[in-house]
Amino acid sequence: MDTTQRTEQQRSADRRRRELLEAADRVVLRDGPGASMNAIAAEAGITKPILYRHFGDKGGLYAALAKRHTDALLDSLRAALDAPAGRRERVEATLDTYLAAIEARPQVYRFLMHPAEGGQSGDQGFDVGKHSAPLLRRMGEELAQVIEERLDLGPGSQQLARVWGHGIVGMMHAAGDWWLGERPCSRAELVRSLADLLWGRLAAAGDRMGGPGF
Amino acid sequence: MDTTQRTEQQRSADRRRRELLEAADRVVLRDGPGASMNAIAAEAGITKPILYRHFGDKGGLYAALAKRHTDALLDSLRAALDAPAGRRERVEATLDTYLAAIEARPQVYRFLMHPAEGGQSGDQGFDVGKHSAPLLRRMGEELAQVIEERLDLGPGSQQLARVWGHGIVGMMHAAGDWWLGERPCSRAELVRSLADLLWGRLAAAGDRMGGPGF
């Protein structure tokens, strides 16, 4: 009785929460990050305090919102990363999956990469680390795990894998961000260029003038 | 007369501007980004409207502030990049210079990486590209230029160099950000790991289990 009651209410609350999140999604995707709580509440057909009851503060709402998209993106990345294929193919597939995602829905991308939005309240003490978007951190950690369990890197492999995980993710992110803004080439070309970089072409390339002494 | 007067006033204005910038610097380094204009004005011993007269709006002030630090960092990076040494040494020196800088003054780093702060006004139309911090873009472009004029990359070298420039900068940034937050290893180890990544160790590493078929 008591339990069924509780679950019933919980269910209703969860449904409501999901509805609110979808409304928030629509607004954020339309108005960009920095959409006001009032606007979101209006889109959901209610008023501000309800949002605050459900999500605590704006950060909470945004975190919940980001989690949905982040989880979805990470799922597709995992699929590409785990495909039964050679290493180079898997790397290219993963890069392409990420780039296709940010290309298809740039507003979502922009929202996810935003560190903390306004952040004027509660930002005290400015945690100097962890300034990056949570998405980047999570992608880095997941990639690190895959690298470490798939590759034989000798001693210190765990630390190396983590450095590489975050490094590669950062490379992908920065290149993707730049590419999305300037569109200097096709997605396939970008994927190929990045894979080439990871495959050591930087070290293998010849000097343009004189010997390596200069 | 008129000109000397003008220059006199200009000089005074420039000196004032520099003083204001230094005060702003102190506040931002103390309170983190999101420091209020009121606080900055108070630190400078004046009031808000003067700041607005000098810098237009908060974005202007922050841009001026960021430019100083960005220029300084880019100068030292250029020095490391242009040192008379082998390619690997130059890469390691550059990585180390960047990491040393963010390690020495993490607050400056955090400030510089902040895309647009509040950005609630004038952020309309959300430019989907160019979301990155200007510092990252500038570093990427500079590195691209160095790569392109130093390395022989065959056809399409310019585009390849730009992709690599932004990609490498992103790698450095993300790894540095993560490292700064968790401090999982020494700076030298991090530099070495990243250089190894760029030198193709990812491609060269052996599989951990079974053949490449799985």
Added chain:
DNA sequence: ACGTGCATGTTACTTGCGGTAACCGCAGTC
């Protein structure tokens, strides 16, 4: 049947920010 919780929703407020308008006082000039 009837009050009692309790979740849901509202209006109306406070605080603090970015940004601006309008006013002050003091140099120098004619």
Added chain:
DNA sequence: GACTGCGGTTACCGCAAGTAACATGCACGT
């Protein structure tokens, strides 16, 4: 001595985050 330009101020506007206090409806115990 009135006039103008410049550094400076107070006092305000608009707006967004967040909160307090009040209303409403629906299931329950007795």
